[in-house]
Amino acid sequence: MYRIRISWGCNSNCSYCGIKKAIGFHKSKSLEQVVEEFGRGLNNGYNHFVLNADDIGAYGIDIRSSFSEMLDKLTNNHADYKISIANLSPRWLIRYIDDLEEIFKRQKITRLGVPIQSGSSRILKLMNRYHDTKKIKEALLRLKTAFPKLSLHTHIIVGFPSETDEDFKKTLFFIKKCNFNAGQINPFSRKTGAEAESIEPKIPEDEINKRMNYAKKFLKKAGYNVMYKSKVYGLLFDKMDSNI
Ligand code: SF4
Structure with missing residues (x-):
């Protein structure tokens, strides 16, 4: 390589x-x-x-x-x-x-x-990222349809400040809908001086852990292999056919 x-x-x-x-x-x-x-x-x-x-x-x-x-x-x-x-x-x-x-x-x-980070437009706005989730989904599906062998990967943050259960589930359905081949889910981690420090409410650690566990079950049910790496590195998921 x-x-x-x-x-x-x-x-x-x-x-x-x-x-x-x-x-x-x-x-x-x-x-x-x-x-x-x-x-x-x-x-x-x-x-x-x-x-x-x-x-x-x-x-x-x-x-x-x-x-x-x-x-x-x-x-x-x-x-x-x-x-x-x-x-x-x-x-x-x-x-x-x-x-x-x-x-x-x-x-x-x-x-x-393509690191989508969240499937919720509201959370993406708070992250200061491109937040038209409909267009992101359309673009990803366009590539997936035209190039079925393309290995598509993503990166997700769970528990960004103010993330609701509904925002979190939108992210999981986004992963499933776009049929990513593999990805990584990390719990939100605070960085001193980052703008997100001032966004409230913060999501308690036990709630983030609950969402990580839910994500694990959800992705397994959706046909992914899921591996827990560590608190810092979070969950890795991939499909058997993934060309990593
Ligand atoms: S600000 Fe950081 S996360 Fe956002 S695009 Fe730049 S390097 Fe990536």
């Missing part, structure tokens, strides 16, 4: 996240450098590439390029290889969905991570 870090930092402002404070604003590697690293990997016999970044979909916005231009360059090659994309935020998925559908036809991108 050959990893290419394509950028650092983030211009978004998710209310639970400390990355921006720790790493700063988004900064892309040049397109030439990304293409050159990719070529080096191919020449050295690698056939699985993993693209990562703090906010991967923001690639290019600071260098007059774009995420889709970069993907276009990396998939326009007849060699036998596959590419995994980690953590494409829904706002970028929506912006680039037409381009992605075209690029995915080349069958080079086999794994896509």
